[in-house]
Amino acid sequence: MDISVSLMGKVALVTGSTSGIGLAIxxxxxxxxxxxxxxxxASPDELADIITSINKETGRKALHFPHDLSNLAEASELVSAVTSEFGKVDILVNNAGAQYVAGIEEFPDEQWERLLAVNLTAAFATTRAVWSQxxxxxxxxxxxxxxxxAFQGEARKAGYVSAKHGVVGLTREVALEGARLGITCNAICPGWVLTPMAAKQVEAKAVELKISFEDAAQKFVEADMPTGRFVDPSEIAAGVLFLCSDAAKSITGVALPIDGGILVTGTRLV
Incomplete structure (x- = not known):
């Protein structure tokens, strides 16, 4: 998918951007x-490859920041570190995510805290840190x-569901605070995208059903996606690109599904 928007002179910080959706963004x-x-x-070799490919393909500066977003202090410091290297942050994409699947009785305290920290608290911390500039x-x-x-629930995903509901709430609140400041805040709500995190869930289903990964993936798609296919990371990236453009300056506080029609059917979600 090829959409052209001029972001010349802008600096973007994208968390969780060494693979999957974040890297596409x-x-x-x-x-x-x-x-x-x-x-x-990512490994040092993987990071070097990513940065080199972005440099060669786009001519833009790219640097990696290793901050651990499960730690509130490190999440808060990330914006300062990026600003020190690039001079500013114009675009903030809070994409870092974590998943853990277990029933409510067995859900470990440390996993609950990790999922809320990475999926929700980190977005609050980076937003607060970037706000003044x-x-x-x-x-x-x-x-x-x-x-x-962020709209419905799914069994055995208490931490993830709670955090993603919170992300939409945070998005709406930040949108109100930024409405007269030239700051927009929106959320994207992907359906099934075959990222490394989603692949682990497909692999678990394949083991459970004693079928191949490909067959399990197709069962997920057939059950949930009216389009009958996974959403491509490039489609998510295109949505983010539009929201970062001046054409979207009056769009704020929106939770945009890019989901292949999942929310139309109300079936099991991701």
Whole structure:
């Protein structure tokens, strides 16, 4: 998917951007002119490959910041570190995510705390940290990755569902505070995207049903997606790109499903 938007002169911080949806977002923002700050876990060789490919493909500056977003202090410090290297942050994409699947009686305390920290608290911390500079410049774009599970529930995902509901609430509140400051805040709500995190769930289902990964993936798609296919990360990135553009300056506080029609059917969600 090729959408052209001019982000020349902008700096984008994308959390959880070393793979999957976040990497697709970082690439498309760089392709459209933004310098990009990457954050997430990867090996040194993988990081070098990612940064080199972004540099070669887009000509934009790209750097990695290793801050652990499960730690509130590190999440808060991330914006300062990026600002020190790039001079500012114009676009903040809170995409980092974590998942754990267990029944409510067996759900471990540490996993509950980790999921809330990574999926929700980190977005609050980075938003709070970037706010003053966006306010002073009179321009800012904040996009939070939620989920179709920000609207409904799914058994055995108490931490994830709770956090993603919270992400939409945070998005709406921040949108109100930024409405007269030139700062927009929106959420994207993906359906099934075959990211590494989703692949683990497909693998677990394959083991449970004693079928191949491909067959299990198709069962997920057939059960949930009216389109009958996974959403491609590039489609999520295109939605984020639009929300970061001046064409979307009057769109704020929105939770945008990019879900292949899941929410139309009301079936099991991700």
């Amino acid at each position: 970082a690439r498309v923002l760089a392709k459209n002119g933004a310098d990009v700050a990457l954050n997430g876990f 966006m306010r002073d410049r009179g321009w800012g774009r904040i996009v939070n990755t939620a989920s179709t599970l």
